[in-house]
Amino acid sequence: MTETVFADDTAIAKAVELLHQGRLVAFPTETVYGLGTDAGNAEAVTGIFRAKGRPVDHPLIVHIASSAQLSDWASQVPDAAQRLAKLFWPGPLTLILKKRPEVPDEVTGGQDTVGLRIPDNPVALRLLRAFGGGIAAPSANRYKRVSPTQASHVAEELDGLIDLILDGGPCRVGVESTIIDLSGASPLLLRPGRISKAEIEQELQCELTVISATNNDTPRAPGQMTVHYAPLTSTRLCPPERLSETIRQLNDQGKKIGLLAYRFESKSSSSVTIYYLPETADDYAQGLYAALRDLDRLGLDAILVEQPPESNEWHAVNDRLKKAAAAF
Numbered sequence: 001m002t003e004t005v006f007a008d009d010t011a012i013a014k015a016v017e018l019l020h021q022g023r024l025v026a027f028p029t030e031t032v033y034g035l036g037t038d039a040g041n042a043e044a045v046t047g048i049f050r051a052k053g054r055p056v057d058h059p060l061i062v063h064i065a066s067s068a069q070l071s072d073w074a075s076q077v078p079d080a081a082q083r084l085a086k087l088f089w090p091g092p093l094t095l096i097l098k099k100r101p102e103v104p105d106e107v108t109g110g111q112d113t114v115g116l117r118i119p120d121n122p123v124a125l126r127l128l129r130a131f132g133g134g135i136a137a138p139s140a141n142r143y144k145r146v147s148p149t150q151a152s153h154v155a156e157e158l159d160g161l162i163d164l165i166l167d168g169g170p171c172r173v174g175v176e177s178t179i180i181d182l183s184g185a186s187p188l189l190l191r192p193g194r195i196s197k198a199e200i201e202q203e204l205q206c207e208l209t210v211i212s213a214t215n216n217d218t219p220r221a222p223g224q225m226t227v228h229y230a231p232l233t234s235t236r237l238c239p240p241e242r243l244s245e246t247i248r249q250l251n252d253q254g255k256k257i258g259l260l261a262y263r264f265e266s267k268s269s270s271s272v273t274i275y276y277l278p279e280t281a282d283d284y285a286q287g288l289y290a291a292l293r294d295l296d297r298l299g300l301d302a303i304l305v306e307q308p309p310e311s312n313e314w315h316a317v318n319d320r321l322k323k324a325a326a327a328f
């Protein structure tokens with residue numbers, strides 16, 4: 001059994017010792033829980049892929065404590081990277097930069113770039129500072145499953161497969177970091193997150209090209225594959241105006257259904273388990289993965305999701321919902 005410990009100084013010291021030994025430690029970030037190991041230790045990094053069941057060509061993000069460490073990992077730090085780091089770090093933003101030759105191929109999936117970020121979570125920052133080096137950490141879930149936003153979610157996914165879980169409470173943002181690729185001629189948005197496309201464009205004074213799952217068959221980021229972040233129960237998005245009718249049809253077929261809603265008002269005649277998330281995009285995102293996990297546990301035939309608006313503020317949520325639904 002993997003021990004889950006409250007992330008006090010003693011626990012962090014123990015985590016640092018484990019990291020130095022090349023072991024695997026889950027820790028909270030502001031986005032989701034990460035499964036961390038010493039990014040400079042190729043063999044330790046291999047252990048992450050084993051624990052997650054993740055293909056080895058899917059690169060990991062290296063978490064660092066300060067921008068001064070950027071040049072330990074990146075061979076070039078363009079002005080755009082400096083600007084974004086200054087404005088958004090610590091925070092839910094990952095920058096993809098050309099890597100230094102010493103960065104293990106195990107970390108980068110054999111690519112010539114490396115993903116870097118400074119997380120904005122007190123436990124993560126204390127851990128990173130105490131450890132001193134980079135911590136390679138994907139989300140602490142099994143491959144293709146919903147990312148964990150609480151320590152208990154990590155235990156559900158990886159109990160017995162990793163060495164320690166640091167409990168720092170629920171994650172504040174709830175969806176994974178925005179990923180910006182600055183390694184090429186023009187900046188690319190690889191994954192939407194809490195920091196929006198517009199905020200990045202405003203700072204860089206140029207337009208970002210959005211790389212989406214559908215216009216890219218060899219994914220540079222596993223997060224870009226359509227089948228990702230998936231619950232086990234069949235999940236589908238439904239426009240608000242079609243919900244009542246869809247619920248009625250599924251009820252008629254004798255299906256046990258759950259609904260992830262933010263506004264829908266149920267009619268007493270329908271039989272559906274409703275899980276409400278807040279109406280604002282950021283609060284909705286914070287609760288999204290826990291909601292999907294809770295609904296998944298109910299032994300339902302299907303999960304319907306009341307489709308949020310297609311507006312910019314819902315970009316990250318819609319991206320994750322579409323991926324959850326794409327598995328079915």
Ligand code: TXA
Nearest residue numbers: 031034059060113114115138139176177220221222223
């Ligand atoms: O919020 C987050 O980013 C969380 C927390 C733990 O920091 N981490 C996370 O890691 O979501 P993961 O491995 O689940 O997703 C990281 C994404 C993957 O889609 C990966 O392919 C992409 O980052 N990535 C990492 N390095 C890359 C690189 N060199 N080029 C392109 N994509 C990269």
Ligand code: MG
Nearest residue numbers: 138139147223
């Ligand atoms: Mg992940």
